[in-house]
């Protein structure tokens with residue numbers, strides 16, 4: 001719970017990274033991040049009281065799917081395997097907390113694709129992902145949202161990746 005104090009810096013780091021990268025990062029308010037931490041749906045990395053990285057879990061389609069979103073590593077801590085550690089912890093935590101859910105993500109990032117692939121995710125079309133409207137609303141703050149809208153949510157610049165615990169056993 002004490003980690004709630006980090007919500008501003010997490011939100012700011014997501015914003016500034018989105019600006020640098022220019023694409024494919026949904027923005028999140030400090031309030032939204034606080035909710036995730038309170039619900040035990042987040043993994044946060046701290047190094048000597050300094051924010052280092054973050055990722056959170058979202059539940060979609062009445063628990064049929066979960067997604068790991070908002071993966072961010074503070075620039076100073078990049079390139080040392082921290083994103084992989086955070087993602088793996090988030091992945092293992094959600095398999096325990098939501099054992100029946102399929103795990104998915106959408107990303108334009110090579111780092112995330114590599115990590116997901118190693119965890120056992122498979123690339124899929126958006127038709128295999130949740131049709132929960134609330135999930136796709138999260139894309140509204142992405143600068144490519146017009147593409148998603150134009151294709152009626154069939155495709156966009158992100159690659160969909162899915163881990164189905166039933167077929168991966």
Ligand SMILES: CC(C)(COP(=O)(O)OP(=O)(O)OC[C@H]1O[C@@H](n2cnc3c(N)ncnc32)[C@H](O)[C@@H]1OP(=O)(O)O)[C@@H](O)C(=O)NCCC(=O)NCCS
Nearest residue numbers: 017071072073078079080081082083084107108109110111
């Ligand atoms: C993407 C990000 C989370 C990576 O964090 P990181 O701690 O540096 O990543 P890791 O060191 O765990 O690297 C994981 C793998 O991705 C690769 N990788 C890391 N950054 C990369 C980059 N910018 N481009 C291509 N590959 C990258 C690593 O080489 C590693 O691959 P390997 O397993 O083959 O060695 C971080 O750069 C970041 O926060 N960026 C801004 C936000 C963002 O893009 N989030 C993802 C949204 S889709």
